[in-house]
Amino acid sequence: MRWKNILVFVCLFFLGVFSFYALTVNADTMGDNEKSITYCNQVDNTKDYSDYVFLTIDYGDGGIASIALTKPSDCFGPGKHEHIDVVAIKKRNFNSGALGQLQNGVNNQSAENNYAEQETKVADYLKRTQAMTTRADFIDTYQVIPKNNTLASVNVIWQITKLNETNFDLQKSKLVYKYTNGTTKEEIVDRPKPGYQAVSSVSVSDESGWWADNFLYVIFPGAALLLIVIFLLMRKFKKG
Amino acid sequence: MIFDWLAFVVTISGEFVVLLLVFRKNWPKLLFFSIIVNSFTWPIASYFYYNFLVSFVAVEIAVVIVETFLWSWLLKLNYLRGLGLSLTVNLITALIGIIVF
Numbered sequence: 603m604r605w606k607n608i609l610v611f612v613c614l615f616f617l618g619v620f621s622f623y624a625l626t627v628n629a630d631t632m633g634d635n636e637k638s639i640t641y642c643n644q645v646d647n648t649k650d651y652s653d654y655v656f657l658t659i660d661y662g663d664g665g666i667a668s669i670a671l672t673k674p675s676d677c678f679g680p681g682k683h684e685h686i687d688v689v690a691i692k693k694r695n696f697n698s699g700a701l702g703q704l705q706n707g708v709n710n711q712s713a714e715n716n717y718a719e720q721e722t723k724v725a726d727y728l729k730r731t732q733a734m735t736t737r738a739d740f741i742d743t744y745q746v747i748p749k750n751n752t753l754a755s756v757n758v759i760w761q762i763t764k765l766n767e768t769n770f771d772l773q774k775s776k777l778v779y780k781y782t783n784g785t786t787k788e789e790i791v792d793r794p795k796p797g798y799q800a801v802s803s804v805s806v807s808d809e810s811g812w813w814a815d816n817f818l819y820v821i822f823p824g825a826a827l828l829l830i831v832i833f834l835l836m837r838k839f840k841k842g
Numbered sequence: 843m844i845f846d847w848l849a850f851v852v853t854i855s856g857e858f859v860v861l862l863l864v865f866r867k868n869w870p871k872l873l874f875f876s877i878i879v880n881s882f883t884w885p886i887a888s889y890f891y892y893n894f895l896v897s898f899v900a901v902e903i904a905v906v907i908v909e910t911f912l913w914s915w916l917l918k919l920n921y922l923r924g925l926g927l928s929l930t931v932n933l934i935t936a937l938i939g940i941i942v943f
Contacts, residue, residue: 819889826881833878834915 636748640755642677645688645772647761654765655696657689657733659724666708666720671701687735690762690770695731734770752781849888849939854880856935864927865917879912898936906932 648656658678660668672678678686704727707720728735747753757778764771777789858876862869883905891901906928913931914924 818885823882823885826878829878830882830912830916 637751639747639753640677641758642755643686643758643760644675644677645672645760645762646775648673651690651762651765653693654690655693657691657701659687659689659735661685661687665718666724669701669704669708669724671698685737687737688760688770688772689728689733689735690765691731691733695733697731700727732767734765734767736770736772752783753779754782755780850880850884852938853884853935856938857931860931860934861927864930875913875916879909879916882912883908902932902936 645656648654656672658668658670658672659666660670660678670676670678672688678688704720704724707723727733757780758774759776759778760772761775762771763773774791776791779787779789781787854876857880858873861872861876865872887901887905890904891898906925909928909932910921910925913919913927914921917924917927919927
């Protein structure tokens with residue numbers, strides 16, 4: 603009977619830990635005392651590169667969630683997706699018909715195999731158009747905040763710092779916080795230190811991400827394997 | 843994430859019910875085994891499935907092989923019976939997964 607109680611406790615503990623993780627990490631639900639705010643990413647100097655068109659490719663959980671032509675005023679990436687690629691294509695190589703076909707394919711995809719097929723088509727399109735791609739990862743820190751917080755929205759301003767036929771680099775330049783009373787606050791994002799190589803990609807470090815990423819795929823199965831080994835060893839020693 | 847959690851619970855429940863139907867005794871132990879075995883295989887299988895675009899069948903085959911050993915050791919079965927059990931529980935949970943999700 604004692605063993606049964608221990609086993610039931612371990613089962614409940616495991617389910618409890620997983621439930622807690624499921625409900626707290628990446629939680630989409632909002633409590634009564636919370637509100638969601640908009641999170642708008644914009645590239646503000648695309649007009650300096652008038653011989654290019656810019657696309658954003660939004661990668662969701664299973665594959666490409668959307669692919670869209672981006673104007674300077676457009677917001678992209680509400681922050682819930684895995685990452686976004688910003689793509690620059692020379693106007694002479696750009697074909698809006700081919701993009702339309704890709705968009706139709708992405709909008710009508712349903713099965714997992716279809717996601718892979720669409721990714722291949724998009725990759726082919728980017729290769730054909732000699733597109734330059736840079737990746738932007740987003741933090742969704744400001745999506746859900748306490749209701750009494752006066753913050754209304756956050757604009758994340760990105761700047762193209764390098765764009766030519768071999769390099770494309772985007773950097774976050776400014777955060778603009780807008781409050782419900784109409785005031786705004788700007789925060790200039792520090793430039794990377796000298797010697798830092800951006801290598802045509804942008805990433806925003808998220809310290810809480812390590813725990814979130816590794817809990818499910820490393821710590822959880824690791825703990826389970828440990829329990830299996832402990833159980834087998836205990837049984838062996840008990841027998842011996 | 844809630845979707846993942848549901849899929850995980852459905853997998854554990856499905857395997858637990860099959861184990862219960864096969865062995866018909868000591869349910870807390872069977873539930874415990876079902877949770878620890880799936881807590882080990884399910885996250886790793888999901889990781890490979892989503893991140894490396896490995897096909898569903900390939901992931902299921904890998905899971906069946908790993909679970910063959912785990913079920914054989916935990917339930918003191920010979921490997922052939924372990925394989926049979928692993929195949930049965932995974933076939934049923936895969937079918938549930940395809941129908942439900």
